[in-house]
Amino acid sequence: MPKVTIDGHTIEVPEGTTILQAARMIGGDVTPPAMCYYSKLKTSGGYCRTCIVKVTKGSEKDPRPMPKPVASCRTTVMDGMEVQNNSAPDLLEARKGVVEFLLINHPLDCPICDQAGECHLQDLSYENGLSTSRYEFKRREFEKIDIGDKIKLHMTRCILCYRCVKVADQVCDTRVHGVINRGDVAEISTYIEKAVDHDFSGNMIDVCPVGALTDRTFRFKSRVWFTRPMDAHRDCKTCCGRVVLYMSGNEVLRVSARKDQWGEVEDASEGRAGWICNECRFEKKELKDWTVEGPRNIDRHSVISQNQYLEKKNLRIDVSNQKQIEEKAHN
Amino acid sequence: MGRKLLTEHINVPGIRNLETYRRQGGYETLKKALAMKPEDIVEEVKKSGLRGRGGAGFPTGMKWSFLAKPEGVPRYLVCNADESEPGTFKDRYMMERLPHLLIEGMAIGSFALGCRTSYIYIRGELMYVFQILQEAIDEAYAAGLLGKNIMGTGWDFDLHVHCGGGAYICGEETALIESLEGKRGNPRIKPPFPAIRGVWDCPTVVNNVESIMAVVPIVRDGGETYASIGIGKSTGTKLISACGHLKKPGVYEIELGVPVEEFIYSDEYCGGIRNDKKLKAVVAGGSSVPVLPAELILKTAAGEPRLMSYESLAEGGFASGTMLGSGGFIVMDEDTSIVKNLWTFTRFYHHESCGQCSPCREGTGWMEKILHKILDGHGTLSDVDLLWDIQSKIEGKTICPLGDAAAWPVASAIRHFRHEFEEYVRNPQAIRTDHHYYRVNNLSPELA
Ligand SMILES: Cc1cc2nc3c(=O)[nH]c(=O)nc-3n(C[C@H](O)[C@H](O)[C@H](O)COP(=O)(O)O)c2cc1C
Ligand code: SF4
Ligand code: SF4
Ligand code: FES
Numbered sequence: 001m002p003k004v005t006i007d008g009h010t011i012e013v014p015e016g017t018t019i020l021q022a023a024r025m026i027g028g029d030v031t032p033p034a035m036c037y038y039s040k041l042k043t044s045g046g047y048c049r050t051c052i053v054k055v056t057k058g059s060e061k062d063p064r065p066m067p068k069p070v071a072s073c074r075t076t077v078m079d080g081m082e083v084q085n086n087s088a089p090d091l092l093e094a095r096k097g098v099v100e101f102l103l104i105n106h107p108l109d110c111p112i113c114d115q116a117g118e119c120h121l122q123d124l125s126y127e128n129g130l131s132t133s134r135y136e137f138k139r140r141e142f143e144k145i146d147i148g149d150k151i152k153l154h155m156t157r158c159i160l161c162y163r164c165v166k167v168a169d170q171v172c173d174t175r176v177h178g179v180i181n182r183g184d185v186a187e188i189s190t191y192i193e194k195a196v197d198h199d200f201s202g203n204m205i206d207v208c209p210v211g212a213l214t215d216r217t218f219r220f221k222s223r224v225w226f227t228r229p230m231d232a233h234r235d236c237k238t239c240c241g242r243v244v245l246y247m248s249g250n251e252v253l254r255v256s257a258r259k260d261q262w263g264e265v266e267d268a269s270e271g272r273a274g275w276i277c278n279e280c281r282f283e284k285k286e287l288k289d290w291t292v293e294g295p296r297n298i299d300r301h302s303v304i305s306q307n308q309y310l311e312k313k314n315l316r317i318d319v320s321n322q323k324q325i326e327e328k329a330h331n
Numbered sequence: 332m333g334r335k336l337l338t339e340h341i342n343v344p345g346i347r348n349l350e351t352y353r354r355q356g357g358y359e360t361l362k363k364a365l366a367m368k369p370e371d372i373v374e375e376v377k378k379s380g381l382r383g384r385g386g387a388g389f390p391t392g393m394k395w396s397f398l399a400k401p402e403g404v405p406r407y408l409v410c411n412a413d414e415s416e417p418g419t420f421k422d423r424y425m426m427e428r429l430p431h432l433l434i435e436g437m438a439i440g441s442f443a444l445g446c447r448t449s450y451i452y453i454r455g456e457l458m459y460v461f462q463i464l465q466e467a468i469d470e471a472y473a474a475g476l477l478g479k480n481i482m483g484t485g486w487d488f489d490l491h492v493h494c495g496g497g498a499y500i501c502g503e504e505t506a507l508i509e510s511l512e513g514k515r516g517n518p519r520i521k522p523p524f525p526a527i528r529g530v531w532d533c534p535t536v537v538n539n540v541e542s543i544m545a546v547v548p549i550v551r552d553g554g555e556t557y558a559s560i561g562i563g564k565s566t567g568t569k570l571i572s573a574c575g576h577l578k579k580p581g582v583y584e585i586e587l588g589v590p591v592e593e594f595i596y597s598d599e600y601c602g603g604i605r606n607d608k609k610l611k612a613v614v615a616g617g618s619s620v621p622v623l624p625a626e627l628i629l630k631t632a633a634g635e636p637r638l639m640s641y642e643s644l645a646e647g648g649f650a651s652g653t654m655l656g657s658g659g660f661i662v663m664d665e666d667t668s669i670v671k672n673l674w675t676f677t678r679f680y681h682h683e684s685c686g687q688c689s690p691c692r693e694g695t696g697w698m699e700k701i702l703h704k705i706l707d708g709h710g711t712l713s714d715v716d717l718l719w720d721i722q723s724k725i726e727g728k729t730i731c732p733l734g735d736a737a738a739w740p741v742a743s744a745i746r747h748f749r750h751e752f753e754e755y756v757r758n759p760q761a762i763r764t765d766h767h768y769y770r771v772n773n774l775s776p777e778l779a
Contacts, residue, residue, distance in 0.1 A: 046520035047687050049728055068727035074520050097724030101693035134717060137700045160686060179515065179686075182498065184696045186686035 002079035006030045006053075007087045019072035019083055020051055024262065032085050032095075033124050035102070035209050036161035037073035038264055040273040044166050045073035048159060049098045050124060054091045057082035069094055092128070099128045104135035105184065106210075107156045115211030117224040118298075120263060121159065142187055147177060148196035150216050150282045151205060155187050158212035164188065164204035171275050172198040188212070199238055202281040206257050206265060217282050218246075218254040227253055229298055232290040238277035240268030244296050245287075252285045261299055332599065333586040334560060336548040336568050337541070341428050347463065349470040352431040358476055360551040364439040365484045367550075372443035376546060378554025380566035385411055385502075385539030386617065386657040387732075388641050391546075392554075397526040398444055399534040407535045408446045409511065410437055410543050412453040412460075413495055413502035417618035417679055418659030421570035422540035424582045426453075427460050429544075430467035436543035437490055438477065439550055444536060448489045452507050455497035464492045499683035503731045504537040506685065517685050518731035539657075541570055562588030565640035569655070575662035578602035591615075591637045591644075592629050595662065608664035612748075615644055616656020618676045619736030621743030622669070623653050649743065669748040670755055673740055674702040680737035691734040694725040698741055705752060708759030715752045719745050 001012045006023050007030045013022045021039070023031045032053055037045030045051070051073045055066040060080030069091060072083070084091060103125055110116040142155035160179065165188070168175035177190040190196060196204075205213045227246035234241045246254040257265040257276045268274035284290065345351040352358070364372055377392030398406060410433065414422040426433055433451065441449045453461050468490055471477045479487045493511055495501045501510045505519035508530050529535020545567060549557045558566045565587035571594070574580045579602040585594065594600045595610065604610050613628040614620060631637050632651035637644065644655045663672065681695040698721050701714050718741055726738035745752060 046730060047689070049688050049690055052728060071520070094724060094728060097720075098689055098728065101689040101697075101724070104693050104697060135697060137697075159689070160692070162687075181686075182500070183681065183684040183686045184692050186692070 002077050002081070004077040004079075004081045004083060006083045007085050013077055017077050019053055019055075019070070019075050019077055019081075020045075022077050023053075023072065023083075023085065029086055032072050033120075033128065034073055034262070035120055035124065035159060036163060038163050038166070038207055039262075040264055041163060041166040041170055041207070044161075044163060046071050047162055048102065050095060050102070050128075052091065052095060052098065054084040054088045055081060056084055056088075095128055096130065099125055100130060100134070102159050103129060103133065105140040106159075107139060107141075109157070112220075113154075113157065113211040114214045114219060114224075115157075115208075119211060120209035140184060145190075146194050146216065147188075147190045147213075148201055149194055150202060150278065151196060152214045152216050152219060153188060154212050154214065155189075156212075157210050158188055158208075159210055160186060160188075161209055163207040163209070164213055167204045167207050168196075168198075168201070171200045171203055174198060199277045199279070200275055202278045203257065203265070203275045205281075206259065209263070215254055215256075215281070217285070221253045222246075222248055229296040231258065231293040231296045233293065234280065234284065234290050236277060236280055239280060240272070240274050240276065241280055242266075242268055242274050243276055243280055243290075245290060245292070247287075250287055252287060252290075255281045255284060258296075333584070333589065334568065335584050336557075336560075337425065337429075337432065337544050337570065338582075338584045341425075347428060347430060347467070349431060349467070349474060349476075352429075357431055358435055360547050361435050361438050361476065362482055364442055364550050365482060365486060369443045369445060372439065372550060375549055375554035376443070379545075379549040379557040380554075380561075380564060381542065381545055381549060381557065382565070382641060383539055384541035384545070384569065384658065386416070386619070388655065391538065391542050394526070394536060394538070395440075395444060397524075398536055399527050400445065401534070405448065405533050406444055406446050407530045407533060408437065408441045408444055408449040408543075409504075409507065409530060409535055409537045410449070410451040410540055411502060411504065411507060411537050412451050412457075412540050413499075413507060414457075414540070414657075415454055415499040415502055415683075416657050416659055417676065418574055418614060418661040419572055419617045419657045420574075421572040421582050421658055423454075423457055423460060424572070425540060425544060425570065426457075427463055430464050431471070432544050432547060433464070433540060434467055434471050434477070434490065436546045438481070438488060439546055440536075440538070440543055441488055441490075442486060447487060448491070450511060450530070451490070451492045452501070452511055453492055453494055454502075455495045458494070461492055461494050468492065498685075499679075500685045500731075500733060503733065506731070507537060508535065517687050518733075520730055541658075560586050562638065562640050563642055565642060565655075569639070569658055571639070571658045571660050573601050573660040573662065575660075576605045576608065576664035576667070577662050578605055585639055587638075587640045588643075589639045591639055594639055594660075601662070604662070604664050606664075608666065610662065611665045611667055612663045612669060614653075614659070614661040614663075614740075616654045617659035618661070618679065619732075619739060620654040620656040621649055621652075621739050622672075622747065623651075623743070624747045627651050627747070628653075649739070650746075653743070669744050669751050670702065670706060673744045674699065674706055676740045677702055677737065680733065684733060684737070685731075688728075688730045688734070690725040691729045691737065694721050694734075695737045697721055698737070705755050708755070710752075710756045710759075712753060712756055715745060715749065715756070718752075 003012050004022050009026045032051040034051045035048040052069040053072045057063045059078030144154050147153045176195045180189045230245045232245045243255050245252050260266050265274050340355040373395045381391045382388040498516050500506045501516040503518045506516040510516040525535040560567050568584050572582050596603045610625040612622050612624050614622045632647045641655045646652045677699045681699040684691045684695050686692040722738040722741040725734045
């Protein structure tokens with residue numbers, strides 16, 4: 001098994017592991033941010049360039065450093081490879097550049113964006129961005145469109161990570177949307193409005209790292225940090241039925257798949273990603289539809305986790321007692 | 332007179348037709364090749380030292396020998412005829428006059444690499460060249476030079492021309508492959524390289540038109556004969572499309588190693604600067620390569636005469652050198668505004684970015700806007716620094732080299748002509764008086 005050293009931490013990983021995956025195994029600060037890579041989606045990654053790292057030693061066999069920063073999500077580890085992420089100031093400067101590029105045409109409308117609080121671009125710019133913008137021209141704008149009866153596309157916010165395209169290709173059996181045009185006017189589009197209609201199309205919302213694809217049934221209902229995320233499940237014929245309910249009192253405001261610390265859907269069972277179906281996501285908005293398991297701990301940098309369950313340690317939940325949970329959720 | 336290996340018969344009337352082409356010895360080399368062992372042909376190409384003429388200058392023989400050859404999997408040779416780099420127009424010139432030379436080269440190359448089907452991917456705007464090629468291919472099929480049992484040797488081979496949609500990015504080899512497969516022309520993330528997984532995930536070699544054409548004289552005369560032309564590792568002849576403020580712009584076949592000064596000023600080639608103006612700057616290898624001021628293009632920083640070769644043009648690195656690139660030789664006289672020219676180039680890259688990766692998608696447009704602001708007379712000195720910073724954050728951080736191609740012209744223009752940007756900022760009024768402005772202010776480096 002190849003050994004790789006990232007910012008001084010050495011780890012042995014299976015053949016074919018990417019630098020990013022290896023860094024995630026080490027965990028903590030060594031892990032580069034990733035906006036387009038999604039381990040559950042094949043051929044994802046390589047687009048956004050936020051995950052770039054510096055390879056100071058190619059491998060034991062060929063110790064030459066790589067001449068340019070590489071996308072850690074698409075570069076596989078070689079035995080003896082040495083990588084710098086946080087320990088290379090010039091790399092961090094380059095990453096700042098990438099973040100700036102992602103932001104120059106971004107509307108920065110976080111105050112009215114449903115994604116705020118759980119947005120990867122917010123986290124990214126908080127950690128790697130500049131506090132001011134050097135861009136002084138008109139920002140690019142697109143019309144908002146409904147790409148399905150349940151999904152809103154706010155293209156102006158899109159960072160063209162291609163994740164939703166890959167969900168349509170790999171999770172749904174048909175794809176009716178994609179990228180049209182090129183360069184900085186490239187856009188996600190369906191050609192025909194409201195064309196996206198597939199049992200699993202709602203997962204595009206979950207993979208979207210920004211507020212470009214949002215749940216129309218949740219639009220403007222609440223800031224996410226005011227909601228109470230609860231793990232819940234139901235017996236579903238179509239999907240795994242394992243979800244997170246975002247609740248306010250007894251009301252289920254939104255349903256999403258369960259996401260891990262990297263923002264990717266968790267496995268439902270060994271090796272099977274826990275994508276959820278549109279019925280669970282959009283139709284089951286009553287508490288009685290669900291068996292609630294308990295509060296979900298959301299460990300994110302952004303505001304969603306700031307006010308979560310300060311009292312959690314004291315919150316004794318008897319999962320068998322649905323009523324008690326309802327009361328707690330209400331409080 | 333330099334030797335002409337590719338353009339020797341280009342002015343023969345009717346050379347576009349098969350019959351005339353054959354009268355000049357056409358397809359004799361294919362006959363010779365079909366009697367050789369495929370690996371011996373690859374060996375000759377290796378010996379010739381031929382370097383890819385599409386821009387990167389990668390040794391063609393080596394590229395061919397890297398082609399994976401798994402059992403039972405087809406392999407493809409793809410000719411890159413997407414030529415869209417500003418300043419480059421040699422492939423078009425050759426294809427419209429000598430379509431059969433390309434077909435012969437494709438057949439020899441495909442035989443050497445063991446391909447049963449090959450493709451010529453041609454830029455969409457060149458519809459009439461597409462038709463010329465298609466007619467030539469039809470003629471070749473009718474004469475038994477393509478198709479089944481070619482020249483009675485039992486070898487079957489099909490050649491198709493595919494028309495692009497008119498995107499510069501489809502000249503990048505992996506975007507070309509995507510486009511050929513009928514998909515959106517987005518460059519692929521490498522590895523895997525086309526030699527392992529190219530067209531329909533099969534091993535593929537992508538070569539420029541001129542590289543493929545050069546295979547014909549190489550196989551005809553032998554690799555060593557070809558290698559005896561040129562200088563050092565720049566062997567053979569090269570087509571240069573010379574344009575801009577020249578007395579005789581056009582496509583020239585040169586022996587690599589001709590001094591740049593001779594190429595610009597001699598009557599055999601470009602005949603000097605139009606209206607006997609002074610030379611200001613040259614972009615030597617298509618719009619993507621660094622621009623050099625007159626004194627650095629004629630002589631290296633060390634004072635040696637600069638030659639038309641891969642090594643000599645690159646001497647001094649990017650600090651004082653440039654690249655031979657695709658051979659698009661753009662000449663600017665003393666009246667040319669570098670800032671305006673740079674804006675034109677940057678506008679092009681902004682327009683042609685595929686938009687996959689953030690630095691190129693966002694950075695190219697940003698640079699264009701800043702340049703426009705400077706040209707409009709609203710620039711500040713910090714804008715010039717900002718431009719420098721943006722290009723440095725694009726370079727080397729993108730999926731494909733288009734990002735670098737957009738960054739290098741900006742970097743080199745600021746490196747060598749910073750005073751001009753600053754003058755635009757300090758003296759916006761003067762911009763409107765245009766050319767006159769240069770003479771009055773003695774801005775041109777040669778006049779200073
Ligand atoms: C943006 C971009 C555009 C390109 N356009 C062309 C082109 O029009 N023609 C070409 O032959 N090579 C072009 N190339 C280079 C090709 O990717 C590839 O290197 C070349 O076709 C290989 O052929 P060669 O080895 O014979 O030079 C381009 C590269 C980039 C990055
Ligand atoms: S809409 Fe969202 S998921 Fe789709 S490409 Fe844009 S940012 Fe990525
Ligand atoms: S560098 Fe530009 S053209 Fe190349 S893949 Fe990235 S966005 Fe596309
Ligand atoms: S996460 Fe690696 S390039 Fe986007």
